[in-house]
Amino acid sequence: MYVILMYDVGEKRVGKMLKLCRKYLNWIQNSVFEGEITEVKLEELKSKASCFMDKNHDSLIIFKSRNEKWLDKEIVGKELSSIDNFL
Amino acid sequence: MYVILMYDVGEKRVGKMLKLCRKYLNWIQNSVFEGEITEVKLEELKSKASCFMDKNHDSLIIFKSRNEKWLDKEIVGKELSSIDNFL
Numbered sequence: 001m002y003v004i005l006m007y008d009v010g011e012k013r014v015g016k017m018l019k020l021c022r023k024y025l026n027w028i029q030n031s032v033f034e035g036e037i038t039e040v041k042l043e044e045l046k047s048k049a050s051c052f053m054d055k056n057h058d059s060l061i062i063f064k065s066r067n068e069k070w071l072d073k074e075i076v077g078k079e080l081s082s083i084d085n086f087l
Numbered sequence: 088m089y090v091i092l093m094y095d096v097g098e099k100r101v102g103k104m105l106k107l108c109r110k111y112l113n114w115i116q117n118s119v120f121e122g123e124i125t126e127v128k129l130e131e132l133k134s135k136a137s138c139f140m141d142k143n144h145d146s147l148i149i150f151k152s153r154n155e156k157w158l159d160k161e162i163v164g165k166e167l168s169s170i171d172n173f174l
Contacts, residue, residue, distance in 0.1 A: 053164050061160065062163070
């Protein structure tokens with residue numbers, strides 16, 4: 001399964017969320033990740049995120065596509081993913 | 088065509104980008120938008136954004152899907168889109 005995941009969390013939880021998401025997916029921009037992931041691994045990610053998320057303020061949006069081919073990605077401007085390894 | 092659009096722009100250009108994107112799509116989180124849009128309208132949006140984007144620092148990522156049904160959306164935590172009308 002191919003997913004695009006984006007989070008919006010309080011400043012104090014940004015580092016934790018970033019670290020968690022990078023274990024499962026590829027960072028592409030700001031608070032946005034993408035990648036192939038199994039249903040089981042995605043459940044694991046969501047469950048771990050739920051532990052520290054503030055449900056009244058934080059959100060995690062996940063778009064799932066059964067096949068990456070069904071999605072076209074286009075980038076205007078700077079491509080961020082190449083910086084990923086340096087962070 | 089169904090798109091998910093996310094931007095990462097310098098602070099000075101955030102307001103302009105937000106305003107522009109809201110003319111074409113629905114805001115769902117932070118700097119993320121989604122919605123049905125025609126190829127022509129999307130080109131219009133991209134061309135307008137390019138006018139004020141700093142290509143060395145800013146980025147706009149667009150995921151396109153021919154059919155919204157090919158994408159499942161899941162939200163964990165707070166759903167932001169409902170606040171849209173108040174902003």
